[in-house]
Amino acid sequence: MTEVKALFRNEQWKSIFSMNQIQLFLRQVLKAVTLPLAGIIIFLILWQSVASNITTSLGQFPGPTEVWEQSKSLVAEHKQERVKEKAFYERQEERNAKKLAKNPDAKIKTRTYTGKATFFDQILTSLYTVSFGFFAASFIAVPLGIACGLSEKVYQSINPIIQIFKPVSPLAWLPLVTMVVSALYTSDDPYFDKSFLTSAFTVTLCCLWPTVINTTVGVTSIDRDLINVSRVLQLSPPVHVRTIVIPSAIPMIFTGLRLSLATGWMVLIAAEMLAQNPGLGKFIWDEFQNGSSNSLGRIMVAVLAIGLIGYLLDRLMLALQRRISWDKQAILR
Amino acid sequence: MNNSYLLISSVGIEFETDNEPFRALQDINLPIQKGEFISLIGHSGCGKSTVLNIVAGLYQATEGGIILEGKEVNEPGPDRAVVFQNHALLPWLTVYQNVELAVKRVFKKTKTKTEMHDWVLHNLSLVHMDHALHKLPGEISGGMKQRVGIARCLAMQPKVLLMDEPFGALDALTRAHLQDSLMEIQGRLGNTVVMITHDVDEAVLLSDRIVMMTNGPAATIGEILDVKLPRPRDRLALAEDPDFIHYRQQVLKFLYEKQKNPASPLSINSSSKNGETEHSSVSADAA
Numbered sequence: 001m002t003e004v005k006a007l008f009r010n011e012q013w014k015s016i017f018s019m020n021q022i023q024l025f026l027r028q029v030l031k032a033v034t035l036p037l038a039g040i041i042i043f044l045i046l047w048q049s050v051a052s053n054i055t056t057s058l059g060q061f062p063g064p065t066e067v068w069e070q071s072k073s074l075v076a077e078h079k080q081e082r083v084k085e086k087a088f089y090e091r092q093e094e095r096n097a098k099k100l101a102k103n104p105d106a107k108i109k110t111r112t113y114t115g116k117a118t119f120f121d122q123i124l125t126s127l128y129t130v131s132f133g134f135f136a137a138s139f140i141a142v143p144l145g146i147a148c149g150l151s152e153k154v155y156q157s158i159n160p161i162i163q164i165f166k167p168v169s170p171l172a173w174l175p176l177v178t179m180v181v182s183a184l185y186t187s188d189d190p191y192f193d194k195s196f197l198t199s200a201f202t203v204t205l206c207c208l209w210p211t212v213i214n215t216t217v218g219v220t221s222i223d224r225d226l227i228n229v230s231r232v233l234q235l236s237p238p239v240h241v242r243t244i245v246i247p248s249a250i251p252m253i254f255t256g257l258r259l260s261l262a263t264g265w266m267v268l269i270a271a272e273m274l275a276q277n278p279g280l281g282k283f284i285w286d287e288f289q290n291g292s293s294n295s296l297g298r299i300m301v302a303v304l305a306i307g308l309i310g311y312l313l314d315r316l317m318l319a320l321q322r323r324i325s326w327d328k329q330a331i332l333r
Numbered sequence: 334m335n336n337s338y339l340l341i342s343s344v345g346i347e348f349e350t351d352n353e354p355f356r357a358l359q360d361i362n363l364p365i366q367k368g369e370f371i372s373l374i375g376h377s378g379c380g381k382s383t384v385l386n387i388v389a390g391l392y393q394a395t396e397g398g399i400i401l402e403g404k405e406v407n408e409p410g411p412d413r414a415v416v417f418q419n420h421a422l423l424p425w426l427t428v429y430q431n432v433e434l435a436v437k438r439v440f441k442k443t444k445t446k447t448e449m450h451d452w453v454l455h456n457l458s459l460v461h462m463d464h465a466l467h468k469l470p471g472e473i474s475g476g477m478k479q480r481v482g483i484a485r486c487l488a489m490q491p492k493v494l495l496m497d498e499p500f501g502a503l504d505a506l507t508r509a510h511l512q513d514s515l516m517e518i519q520g521r522l523g524n525t526v527v528m529i530t531h532d533v534d535e536a537v538l539l540s541d542r543i544v545m546m547t548n549g550p551a552a553t554i555g556e557i558l559d560v561k562l563p564r565p566r567d568r569l570a571l572a573e574d575p576d577f578i579h580y581r582q583q584v585l586k587f588l589y590e591k592q593k594n595p596a597s598p599l600s601i602n603s604s605s606k607n608g609e610t611e612h613s614s615v616s617a618d619a620a
C-alpha cells in the first residue's frame with residue numbers, strides 16, 4: 001500500500017516537473033514573440049497617427065494601410081507584366097511558326113521582351129548588383145587584409161591609402177567610375193550593362209575598407225602562443241595562413257564582411273537614384289518624378305523592402321559565419 | 334664540457350624598450366646531458382621564460398648562443414618542442430588533428446600515412462587521451478588540454494622537450510597526476526627535458542638537476558642543485574624521505590634567503606596562482 005502511495009506521489013512529482021517545463025517554455029515563447037510584436041504594433045499605431053497629420057503636395061503621407069494597398073498593387077502589376085511577356089513570346093513563336101510553314105528557308109527574328117521593369121525586377125537587379133560588387137570587393141579585401149595583418153611593412157605602406165579613401169563617400173566616385181567604365185568597357189557585344197558595372201564598382205569601392213580593416217585587426221590579434229607553435233613546427237607560409245591565420249581571424253573577417261555588405265546595400269540604392277541606373281533606387285526616383293497620388297505609398301513600400309532585404313542579407317552572412325566558423329558556441333549578433 | 338648534448342653558452346639578452354635597453358639575462362652557462370631532466374626555478378619575472386624562448390629559438394640572444402649536438406641553433410624548429418603554459422592547442426582542430434598537424438610536419442617524408450596515424454594514436458595513448466580523439470580543445474578540461482599539448486610535443490620526437498610552467502594553471506590534484514605521467518614517460522623514453530616551474534616540490538620530484546636563477550635584471554644562474562634521488566620516484570614515499578626534505582630545504586633557502594624578493598611570493602606546492610605577467614603566453618582562453 002505504501003509502495004503504491006509512493007509511486008503515486010512520484011507520478012505527481014513528474015507531472016509537476018513537466019508543468020514547470022511547460023511554463024518555462026511558454027515564458028520563453030512569450031519573451032521571444034510578444035515583446036517584438038508589441039514593439040511593431042506600437043510603431044504601426046504611431047505611424048498611422050503621425051501619417052494622417054501630414055499632408056504633402058502629393059496627398060496624405062502614407063500610413064500602414066495605404067502601404068499595404070500599394071504593395072498589393074505592385075504585386076498585381078508584376079503578375080500582369082509577366083502575363084504580357086508570356087503573351088509576347090507566344091505571339092512571336094506563332095508568327096515564326098507560320099513563316100516557317102510557308103517557306104522553310106525563311107529567316108526568323110526573335111526579339112527579347114522589353115517591357116517596363118516592375119518593382120520585383122528592380123529588387124532582383126539591385127540584389128544582383130550588390131552581390132557582384134560585394135564579392136568583387138571581398139576577393140580583394142580579405143587577402144589584402146591578411147597581408148596587412150601578417151606584414152608590418154605591407155601595413156605601413158597601405159595604411160595611409162586606406163585611411164584617406166575610407167572616409168570618401170563612394171557617391172563621390174560615381175562620376176569618375178561612370179566615365180571610366182564608358183571609356184574602358186567598349187565591347188561590341190557587352191556581357192554586362194555599363195550601368196550595372198558602374199553601380200557594382202561603386203559598391204565595390206565602399207565594401208573594400210571595412211573588410212580590409214577588420215581582417216587586418218583579426219590577423220594581428222592572433223594568440224602569440226599559436227604563432228609560436230607555428231614557428232616551432234616551421235609551418236610554410238601557405239600552411240600557416242590556412243591552419244592558423246584564417247581560422248583565428250574568421251570572426252573579425254565576418255565582422256568586416258557584414259559591415260561591408262550593409263554599407264554596400266545602402267550606397268547602392270543612393271547610387272542607383274543618382275545615376276538613374278536600374279534597381280530599387282531608380283524605382284524610388286521614378287516614383288518621385290512621377291508624382292501620382294500613389295507615389296508616396298509606393299516609395300514607402302520600397303523603403304520597407306530595402307530595410308527588410310538589408311536585414312535578410314545580414315542574417316544570411318550570419319548563417320554563413322555559423323556554417324564556416326569552428327566556434328559553434330559563439331554568440332553571434 | 335664540449336660533449337654535452339645541449340649547451341647554453343654565455344647567453345645574455347637585452348630587450349629594446351621605449352627608453353633604455355633592458356638587460357634581462359647575463360652570462361648564462363649550462364651544459365645539459367642527453368636524457369637529463371632540468372628544472373629552472375626562480376622568482377617571477379627573473380627571466381626563466383626568456384631562457385627557454387632563447388633555447389627554443391623564439392628569441393635571439395644578444396650574446397652567446399645555443400649549441401645542440403655540436404651545432405649552433407638560432408631559429409625555432411621541431412627538434413626543440415615547446416609545451417606552453419596554456420596548452421596552445423589550435424581550438425579549431427580536434428585533439429587528434431592537433432597532434433596530427435605536428436606529426437605530418439615532422440614525419441611527412443619518413444612515415445607512411447598509416448604509420449603517421451598509428452603514431453598519433455600511440456602518443457595520445459601515452460598521455461591517456463585516446464578516449465577523446467575527436468573532441469575540440471574547448472570541450473575538454475584544462476588538464477586534458479595540457480596532456481594533449483604534451484602528446485603533440487612527444488610525437489615530434491624532439492631532441493629537447495622545453496616546458497614553460499606546464500602545470501602552473503592546473504589544480505593540485507590534476508597537477509600531481511600529470512607529474513606522475515610525465516615522470517613515467519620520461520623514464521621510458523629518456524627525453525631530454527628543460528622545465529620551468531615555480532613549484533619547489535615539483536622541481537625536486539622530477540629533476541636530475543635544479544637550476545636556480547638570481548633575480549633580474551641581468552639575471553643569471555645562482556646555484557645548481559644535483560638531485561640524486563633514485564628513480565623511479567614515488568611521491569608518497571618521498572614525502573617523508575630525509576634526502577627529499579633536504580633538497581627541498583636547499584631550494585627554499587636559495588629562494589627565500591639568498592634571493593629574497595618579497596614583491597613576488599612563490600607558491601610552495603600549493604595551487605595558488607600568482608599574478609605573473611606572462612608575455613610569452615597570452616591565455617588562449619581569455620581571447
Ligand SMILES: Nc1ncnc2c1ncn2[C@@H]1O[C@H](COP(=O)(O)OP(=O)(O)O)[C@@H](O)[C@H]1O
Pocket residue numbers: 348349350355357375376377378379380381382383384549609610611612613
Ligand atoms: N619581449 C620582451 N620585451 C621586453 N621585455 C621583456 C620581453 N620579454 C621579457 N621581458 C622582460 O624580461 C624579464 C624576464 O621575463 P620572463 O622571462 O618572462 O620572466 P619569468 O618567466 O621568469 O617570469 C621581465 O622583466 C620581462 O619584463
Ligand SMILES: [Mg+2]
Pocket residue numbers: 381382383611
Ligand atoms: Mg615565465
